[in-house]
Structure formats: C-alpha cells, structure tokens
Amino acid sequence: MSVSRLLRSPCLFIFIACTAGVDSAAAEGRCPAGQYPIGDQGVGGCAPIPGAGQSAPEENPGYWVKTWGAVASSPTGDAGSATGHQAKASAERQALERCGLGGATDCRVVFTYYNQCYAAVGAARPHNGVKFSTGATKQQAQERAIQECRGTGSQKCTVIHSDCTKAYFQEG
Secondary structure, three states: OOHHHHHOOHHHHHHHHHHOOOOOOOOOOOOOOOEEEEEOOOOEEEEEOOOOOOOOOOOOOEEEEOOEEEEEEOOOOOEEEEEEEOOHHHHHHHHHHHHHOOOOOOOEEEEEEEOEEEEEEEEOOHHHOEEEEEEOOHHHHHHHHHHHHHOOOOOOEEEEEEEEEOOEEEEO
16 A cells, blocks of 8 residues: 555544543553552552651651659669659659668669660779660660670679669650
8 A cells, every 4th residue: 555545545534533632641551530440451540649648747756755764873883773764853853762771871773774774883992983874675685785884894794783764755
C-alpha cells in the first residue's frame, strides 16, 4: 500500500480523529488526584495515597519527662538512694532521708544522675573508696565503674549498688 493511498484510508482518518482529543496521562493514571491505581489489567481500582490531604496534628501529643536519681552516704557507712523523681532536689532529699534511717546524722549527697543507670563499686582496699559511673544499662554502668575502680590499682572491685532512672512520656 502506498503512502498516498494510506493517507486516504478511512481507518487512518478515524484513528487520527479519535486520538486528537486525548490529553497526556497524569501521574496517577486513571485515578483522581490524591489516589493511585491498584489491581491488574482485568480488575482495576484506585486507593488513596497515604498521607495525601492530611495535615499535621494541631496539638502537641505530649512530652518527655526526665527523672532523677541520687545517692547519699555517711562516713559511718550508712547510705541511701532514690530514683524516678522529676526534680533533682526531690531525689536528693529522699536519698538523704533513706541514708538517715540507720541513725546517721551526717549523710550527704555523693552522686546524682538522670535518664540513665548508675553503679557504685567498692574496692577491697578502703582507701580506694567507692567509684560511681553511669551508662545506658545497669550492666554498662557496672562495667564502667569496675574499670574505674581497677584503674586505682585494686583487682577486687565489687558492685555495691546499681539502679536506673528513665525518662517517661507524658501525654498532652
């Protein structure tokens, strides 16, 4: 078939007439804005694009509250600890109260921490004293405190106490 004869063909005329009014395809294909095509060739449909048309929440859903812990001790050997307080002063006050339960009147706060774990490690030699350290877990805090204790030359380092205080989420 020659080109001139093809141009006079009614089929070509109908094809050109039918495709002349077709716009280019949109990103969502056959679906309205905010939706995307689903299904296969036999059965098709549209589904909403996740998050499309939604705005961010207007209210703050809440906030993180840090919590404090404290340790108090006396030269006589009495000690007390507190954990989970919203205020540093509150944790210190409770640690002092607990230290005094054994009768000590000369307790003082020796360590404070927040949103983490702590460990107190004592050495076999009394002059090495107690070493404190913190970590994300009790095990990490204990390992760090033992390492500090051994750094003083003592190989007999014992965990005396360990505890954690962690932040919590307060809903709006």
